[in-house]
Amino acid sequence: MQRELARQFLYDMMLARQFEQAAADQYQQGNIAGFLHLYPGEEAVAVGSLRAADAGDYVVSTYREHVHAMVKGITPRAVMAELFGKATGCSGGYGGSMHLFDREKRFLGGYAIVGETFPVAIGVGYWLRMTGQNDVVYCFFGDGAANQGTFHESLNMAALWKLPVLFICENNHYQIGTEIHRHTAVPEIWRHTTPYGIPGKRVDGMDVAAVYDATRDALAFVRAGNGPMLLECDTYRYRGHSMADSGAYRSALEVQELMARDPVRTFRERALAEGWIRETEIADIEKQVQETVADAVQFAEQSPDPDDVRKDVYAEPFRLYGGSR
Amino acid sequence: MQRELARQFLYDMMLARQFEQAAADQYQQGNIAGFLHLYPGEEAVAVGSLRAADAGDYVVSTYREHVHAMVKGITPRAVMAELFGKATGCSGGYGGSMHLFDREKRFLGGYAIVGETFPVAIGVGYWLRMTGQNDVVYCFFGDGAANQGTFHESLNMAALWKLPVLFICENNHYQIGTEIHRHTAVPEIWRHTTPYGIPGKRVDGMDVAAVYDATRDALAFVRAGNGPMLLECDTYRYRGHSMADSGAYRSALEVQELMARDPVRTFRERALAEGWIRETEIADIEKQVQETVADAVQFAEQSPDPDDVRKDVYAEPFRLYGGSR
Amino acid sequence: MRSRHANLGHEPVTVRARELKVWEALNLALDEAMAADEAVFILGEDVGLYGGSYRVTQGLYAKYGEWRVRDTPISENSFTGLGVGAALVGGRPIVEIMTVNFALLALDAIINMAAKLRYMSGGQFTVPLVVRMPGGVARQLAAQHSQRLEHTLLNVPGLRVVVPGTPQDSYWQLTQAIECDDPVIVLEHELLYNDSGPFDAEAEPLPLHAAAVRREGRDLTLIAWHRMVGVALEAAETLAGEGIEAEVIDLRSLRPLDLPVLVKSVEKTHHALVVEEDCRFAGAGAEIAASLHEAAFGALDAPVERVAGLDVPTPYNGLLEQASIPDAGAVVGTALRILTPRV
Amino acid sequence: MRSRHANLGHEPVTVRARELKVWEALNLALDEAMAADEAVFILGEDVGLYGGSYRVTQGLYAKYGEWRVRDTPISENSFTGLGVGAALVGGRPIVEIMTVNFALLALDAIINMAAKLRYMSGGQFTVPLVVRMPGGVARQLAAQHSQRLEHTLLNVPGLRVVVPGTPQDSYWQLTQAIECDDPVIVLEHELLYNDSGPFDAEAEPLPLHAAAVRREGRDLTLIAWHRMVGVALEAAETLAGEGIEAEVIDLRSLRPLDLPVLVKSVEKTHHALVVEEDCRFAGAGAEIAASLHEAAFGALDAPVERVAGLDVPTPYNGLLEQASIPDAGAVVGTALRILTPRV
């Protein structure tokens, strides 16, 4: 592995961990409201998969998307400000945690209705293929989302028309409080692609390097015009589903076992052991990450609220009882 | 094969063919309106599968369900009268061709929105399993319906909870004017069950005996508490999708080829060859069928229209602007 | 019905509390109904082991087992349709859709199946299905999680739609909905679950679809439901300070609508104002205003107006969010304008 | 945009006909838009090879190829959502939902995605999506195939909803909808497709959301859209025989509503009647009546009433079906009652 890449992975994952911790703190302090779904435990998935992307690739994500957004290039400031609902947020304060958008970065949201990422992603893929562009669209979804009808409908269309979509399942084994064995008859999501003839693959989602490698292969396959592919990343979330959930439905033993596979710590140890990075560099990253997050929080605090509730409902505004065009 | 059964198959299929022809005629004469989806070419599926059912088994069907209804025991009179929209129809004239119902016969409809049969059937299956009953519910659907999200959602739940549902795909290769290769990435529907761990099987849907045998095996499997099963019957419709469709999107060669496998004629020839039936018996059936259909038409013609448009919207009627209970 | 779990012969918890929270009242209604009738079962996401996102089904999974309190996958259309299928053959399912926002995925099951099956079958089948779902603007849940579905459901023949807002009504109306042989949609409000209120298990229930006068008044009729009843009552207090006595009516039911109660009130006050949380254009308030005009035009000194949510998707930012739905100040302002004689 | 099929540089058929059918006018609008802008593409069930269930897309598949005229599987929610996704990144998709009855499966894509994405993204994205779908009571299609969806779509901020009824409006409004950067729902009526009417390709179009006065009158305003415009005009003829001159307004657009045109008419006639095919309770007519009362209360001598469909699922039987929707006789009867001074 290249030292540069290893450093990047570590930076991304440590930033992700810190950022989410800060978000939790700010939520507790009342600066963030709404539903807040955090990512600790799953960092290797967003980081490993999205570091393999080209700048021109698109991302369609869920409500648990802060880290996807940052790895795709949205600044921690713009994400934190959005969580605060501020005008400087990446959605201007109108979207909040579950609806991060950035047109420039080709980050297409932030969808809070489970299963919506499938149709949006195939729409982007359709356009890319129809217009002969070479970009790929990432479609993130959870294990619970795989039960939604749109999974089936959209994968069929993606396969029928060989759309350049990379489906990435973040299988954290839970649909809120319902464990995967209780919500999916065949709990290996990668096997769900048989009805579409789409290649499916499972990868250790706690191993950033493995996710990165698998994604690179998958992207090459998709970009070559072979149609979609599905990557299932086996992972775990350390916190409750959202800030409203304690996660009490999981056994202490289970959590403990998964904590031992912490993707951030294990990769740090491996990088040190392999000589990809030195302790002092890690300390530097640590410091940099802390500053970045503190700066993001301060930026969010000091930013103004948006002030026009009626803005941007329509591209071409009109009066509801008005006639006109 | 038992002679009695062979005779029954032939009677059912000949009745089905005649009945649908009469329906087409009556539609042309203006006595039947709405969408009328006929069954010629597919007789072996309804007859073979439903003759294997017990009286206690339930049926949930589509808008192409006249023959299912009759084989399950609804009289040709009650079906024809329903097509005429008469009060003596099996849905009192309120449902029409696409919405045949019979509580006594456990015929639960008649659904005209593609993909609805899945959730209804698993609901019945859920109740049967929850209450420990031994009946099975048939769920009919077309090849096009397999692309609807409810297919995926419902098969998953059926498998998760081992519901006693027999899914029967009437694969006639077309979703109206769209051929199966253009609507389904993997055009073998029986393969679509892998994500649920449900056994899937394909059978020649132009061979009534094969359908019957496969259904008996499947029913035994399901009734034994093993959970759902899916049977794909490979078949063809000789007419257009409905009376509004000429079927011009199919090649003459294709239609010709499939006509050569006519399920009614081929079974008649086989039954004669095997000695299950004699020419004179067939002539008797022919006569009986003609009389039955003529009688059904006459009955429908002479029956009264329903007269209360406001009846049965609610089990416990109320005034919309009324207050009350 | 044969039960598959061991502990038969449940007795519901006997409650004689004088105060209950809304979620506790709903929970009690479910518990009693399940104890009384083994055909009653619940299904939805996280209603079982987890106890329900808003605690409404808490404790029932342990008590009645997984077949009667079923955790489902995220498959709204199909598990709601499952309820319809079970209702056709003898079940009395109660489907919980986690929030109304996800009900957009289940409308085929609700509108094309549940509402129409009785009629389409010529009256052969009943569909004793209850669909419970909370909605409304809560606390910065943003556009996809802050909706109301009244407008969509009201227009559907075959459905009943009730909107209990108090613990007592929640208990009464959910109990009655479960007993009803028609499909009943019980709309709950996310911000009311933890509201406490007086509760008397022995009291004679109001009919399922009756409106209730929450405050008597002679000058103006405020018509509201769910959380807007509280807003209307607050506005009425302020108006009282100005010498204006507003009558506040809690509709409790939207389909059917208890028009006679509204007409009676307007015949006294000659002015009416609908207070609606949902977006104004073509919300439920439109029907209330239209039918009240038709029924009481002669009694009205001014048109029935609507104070309602703005016609925008709900913004995430807290200040904008508050600006997007009515508060007591807006009600007071409109009331004063209506009551000021025009020159 | 790079096109993948051979015959580039299409010219739309030049039409100078004086008469067109509604489906032909829609077809022409699609053809012109596709020729003019390669970002425009169509998708839906049987829109391609088959030419569309109601012929609206006839000939376009041969002309523009499968990528721009795409036959889809029966997966309404996902192919409508596909349209949303493509619109986000530069496409101008036109989704055909075969009939509004199936749109109940696609409401998540329409309401939770298309309508909200611009707002939720802080204005970064536009969603230039057109969703076309026919509805209404046709000829004995029964309860699941005879619906209207106005009530559901009208309440959704972010959507525009238009209801062209003539060939000329169908051409104009579909063309304008495709050009519009917002999601526009074009509701068509199944029984109007084969109606012929005058057509002038060169005429100056009415604005997308303008109402049109189809008949002038001084005594009563009849407000209608789609097929009910014809019913209202027929009633107006009969009323003229009784010496009553009814003004007939074709709304053409439901969201937004051209209220100024209605108010102006009512200031002249002092009486208004909404003629609606959909079930009365909480239909679009409720908003029309409510807003007209608010805007023109002083001008009204009687409440705005509604002649509308019965609140029942549509029955299959032809006689009952006819009884379930308004006809000219019902309009005339109500008009006469409204205009008869009460004692």
Ligand SMILES: Cc1ncc(C[n+]2csc(CCOP(=O)(O)OP(=O)(O)O)c2C)c(N)n1
């Ligand atoms: C259609 C829909 N139904 C229900 C919900 C409520 N909900 C939000 S997240 C969630 C669980 C999703 O689980 P999964 O897809 O595994 O994603 P995870 O949160 O585990 O990343 C549910 C049920 C929703 N947002 N949308």
Ligand SMILES: Cc1ncc(C[n+]2csc(CCOP(=O)(O)OP(=O)(O)O)c2C)c(N)n1
């Ligand atoms: C949800 C929905 N979409 C579209 C239609 C229109 N439609 C009716 S039948 C049909 C084709 C169904 O094909 P298939 O499932 O193969 O059944 P078949 O008619 O071939 O028996 C379509 C598209 C519908 N009724 N419901």
Ligand SMILES: [Mg+2]
């Ligand atoms: Mg999960």
Ligand SMILES: [Mg+2]
């Ligand atoms: Mg088919």
